[in-house]
Amino acid sequence: MFAWFRNLFAPKPSGLDLSQAPDEPTPRERAPSTRPPESKPWVGVDLDGTLAEATSWQGMAHIGPPVPLMLRRVQLWLEKGVRVKVVTARAGDPEGLAATQAWLKAQGLPALEVTDRKDFGMIELWDDRAIQVVQNRGICFLGTSYFARPKAPILPDEAADRTFILVGTEPKTPRAGPSPQA
Numbered sequence: 001m002f003a004w005f006r007n008l009f010a011p012k013p014s015g016l017d018l019s020q021a022p023d024e025p026t027p028r029e030r031a032p033s034t035r036p037p038e039s040k041p042w043v044g045v046d047l048d049g050t051l052a053e054a055t056s057w058q059g060m061a062h063i064g065p066p067v068p069l070m071l072r073r074v075q076l077w078l079e080k081g082v083r084v085k086v087v088t089a090r091a092g093d094p095e096g097l098a099a100t101q102a103w104l105k106a107q108g109l110p111a112l113e114v115t116d117r118k119d120f121g122m123i124e125l126w127d128d129r130a131i132q133v134v135q136n137r138g139i140c141f142l143g144t145s146y147f148a149r150p151k152a153p154i155l156p157d158e159a160a161d162r163t164f165i166l167v168g169t170e171p172k173t174p175r176a177g178p179s180p181q182a
Contacts, residue, residue: 034120035120035121036120039119039120040083041083041122042082042083042085042122043077043084043123043125043126044085044086044115044118044122044124044125044126044127045070045074045085045086045087045125045126045127046087046125046128046129047063047086047088047100047103048063048064048088048090049127049128049129050126050127050128051067051071051074051086052064052065052066052067053065053066054128060090060093060095060099061095061096061099063090063099063100063103066107070126071107071109074109078109078110083121084112085115085122086100086104086112086115087117087125088100088115088116089116090116091114091116100114101114131150134165138163139164140163140164140165141164141165141167142164142165142166142167143166143167
């Protein structure tokens with residue numbers, strides 16, 4: 001059984017060329033809103049490793065070069081009127097906040113809000129460290145890529161009970177207990 005689970009996450013070569021990604025739809029909420037009515041929706045984009053290349057630490061003021069695909073994506077969202085915030089731990093430090101704002105300006109982006117917090121308005125977060133879960137269920141989306149595998153331990157029974165959705169396969173009904181509506 002564990003061999004099956006290890007094979008599930010074994011790295012596989014990818015022939016995808018992400019530099020030529022197709023046009024994407026404007027992000028919208030996937031589930032009925034749980035936000036207070038006065039909150040304004042926004043999409044969060046992580047800085048290091050997502051919008052900017054992750055590089056070895058050289059101080060709070062050093063930010064790697066832009067990731068072209070993410071930069072294009074953010075520019076498109078802004079053109080479509082999507083509210084975008086940069087979410088980074090650097091925002092908790094005045095030097096990091098100033099460096100992030102200067103980096104955004106150098107990339108030709110407008111003065112975006114930079115924050116180290118999410119709030120009720122965040123409808124989506126693009127981040128190189130996130131594992132997405134099904135709302136109200138705890139079922140995670142996993143993939144065969146190294147980047148789609150959790151770094152934290154999973155529950156011992158998750159492989160047997162399929163309390164995850166393997167991206168790229170047909171959906172199966174997970175045995176994760178009754179749904180919240182039941």
